[in-house]
Amino acid sequence: MLRGLDIRDLLIIERLELEFQPGLNALTGETGAGKSILLDALGFALGWKGRADVLRPGAAHGEVTAVFDLAPGHPARAVLAEAGLPEGDELILRRIISREGRRTAFVNDRRTSGDVLRRIAETLVELHGQHDDRGLLNPRGHRALLDAFAGNAREREAVREAWRQLGQARQRLADAEADIARLAEEEGFLRHAVDELEKLAPQPGEEAELDSERRKLQAARRIGEDIARAHAALGHEGAERPMADALRWLEGVADRAEGALDEAIEALGRALDELGRAEQAVARAAESLEFDPARLEAVEERLFAIRSLARKHSVAPDDLPALGEELAARLSALEGGARDLAALRNAVAEAEAAYDAAAEALGATRRAAARRLDEAMAAELPPLKLERAMFRTEITPAEPGPEGCEAVSFTVSTAPGAPPGPISRIASGGELSRFLLALKLCLHGDDSGVTMIFDEIDRGVGGATADAVGRRLARLAQGGQVLVVTHSPQVAARAAHHFRVEKRLSERGVSSTVVALSPKERVDEIARMLAGDTVTEEARGAARALLAD
Structure with missing residues (x-):
């Protein structure tokens, strides 16, 4: 509910403070007194698009503050929370314009953007009249209005969930089809690569082992002859025989040398022992480095095959086994893809059937609500001097989506036999306001604490019709808040609170003010x-x- 409005240096308003009340609030005054200016000022605070030259001439800056009471659960609270703005039972919107045209918005004394301000304003105020492009005249909102009238929240949630499930099923199918298409493009490569890897069957660490063996075999080929000659030189036909002969000769004469040969004999014995160990070591080395040309050829052939395959697939040789498993899995996925696609297509068909059923149930609530709304409008129009008019809620097929498969549009015809058309194009100014009032009365109950403003809804009517307008406005204001700018005494008399807009002259020029009567x-x-x-x-x-x- 709009509780207060403080305007400073805006248009022809120098300073104005207003307090509004629940129920029907009427604003009256002579033509040109500034009633529309008051709405312009409120629209400025709410971030609505309006006239550019709103600053009062000669002022350094203009400012409008609008204070609202928020009930628990008011939709504005969710917008405030999403924007990270402080919230409470009182909401203060303040907007300033400088002489240079800069506009600054504050919500609860926290600076914010114009977009956030307008989103908050949409939950607070509805303006109904010829320029009601945000409310009942906007066809994009007609389906939501009909749904609120139908009370079909459960059916709408079922459709949203079915649409979500259908989207997931379609995405899983699309992903699988894309994967299989990609695999199918490389099927020939996969089969050849898997066959090649299976035939070679490389093992982790095998490349390093083959490389080490190859180096040993190559070394054996280079040093094998020298090792054989060294072994011969150390053996019986080499150094061992003369050393053994020398030892035998010295031992034969040692007893006659009086110990002079003992040291030499011991040294030769040790030398022969070491010579024997050396000969055995050389023999073992010769055995381990024995050159086998066939083995070298086999080792090099497999080593080069492993390295070539690793280069071909741009992986390390030790990663070839894992690559083989991966390619085999992709090939298996391709071969089993047909079975998987069939299951996924069945899942999509089931999700489509579930969505169709949920959408049909939602559509049924809309069609039933459309008939009730048309009947309610038929009862409301005659007292408003629209007895020759006809209101129709048109429901037409639309692309399936999370909100169902219907488009909704409110249409009217103002003369018997005339084709119906959009309410904003068919009705004249005065008729339009009365259509909107009747429609708002029929849809009442979905407003969630919104303040409704009707701008000159009684234009072009008087007498009993104006009285009917006033009574309906008062009925609409029960339990809520309605502001009406009116020239009709019958409408003003129905108000619970009455304000008069006056234009005054002073030394500083013309100014507009509002007085509570x-x-x-x-x-x-x-x-x-x-x-x-x-x-x-x-x-x-x-x-x-x-x-x-």
Whole structure:
């Protein structure tokens, strides 16, 4: 609910503070007094698009502050939370314009963007009239309005969930088809590569082992002859025989040398022992480095095959076994893809059937609600002097989506036999306002604490029709808040709170102000609206009669 409005240096308003109340609030005044300016100022605070030259001439900056009461669960609270703005039972919107045209918005004293301000405003205020492009005249919102009238939240949630499930099933199928198509393009490569890897069957660490063996075999070929000659030189036909002969000769004469040969004999014995160990070591080396040309050829052939295959697939030789497993798995996926696709296509078909059923149930609630809404409008239009008009809720097929398969549009025809058309194009200014009032009455109950503003809804009507408009506005305001800018005394008399917009002259020029009227002042104002400039006692009597009715 809009509780207060503080305007400073905007348009022809120098300073104005207003307090509004629940129920029907009427704003009246002479033509040109500034009633539309008051709405312009409120629209400025709410971030609505409007006139550019809103700053009062000569002022350094202009400012509008709008204060709202928020009930628990009010939709504005969710917007505030999403934007990270402080929230409470009181909401203060403030917007400033500088002389240079810069506009700054604050929400609860926290600076914010114009987009966030407008999103908050959409939950707070509805403006109904010829320029109601944000409300009932916007065809994009008609389906949501009909759904609120139908009370089909459960069916809508079922459709959203079915659409989500269908989207997931379709995505899984699309992903699988793309994978299989990609695999199919490389099927020939996969089969050849898997066959090649299976035939070679490389093992982890095998490349290093083959490389080491190859180096040993190559070394054996290079040093084998020298090792054989060294072995011969150390053996019986080499150094061993003369050393053994020398030892035998010395031992034969040692007993006659009086110990002079003992040291030599011991040294030769040790030398022969070491020579024997050396000969055995050389023999073992010769055995381990024995050159086998056939083995070298086999080792090199397999080593080069492993390295070539690794280069071909741009992997390390030790990664070839893992690569073989991966390629075999991809080939297996390709071969089993047909079975998987069949299961996924069945899942999509089941999800489509579930969505169709949920969408049909939602569509049924909409069609039933459309008939009820048309019947309700048919009852509301005649008292508003629209007895020749016809209202129709048109439901047409639309692309399936999370909100179902229907498009909704409110259409009217204003004369018998005339083809129906969009409400915003068919109805004239006065008719349009009354259509909107009737529609709002029929849809009432989905407003969630919104303040409704009707701008000159009584244009072009009077008498019983104006009285019908006033009664319906008062009914609409029960339990909520409605602001109406009116020239009709019958409408103003139905208000719970009455404000008069006045234009005043001062040394600083023309300014507009708003005055909350007392009961006596209300009589005079409604009498003026009845009689014109000259207010008579008869007019006051008629005004009292209207107020008492």
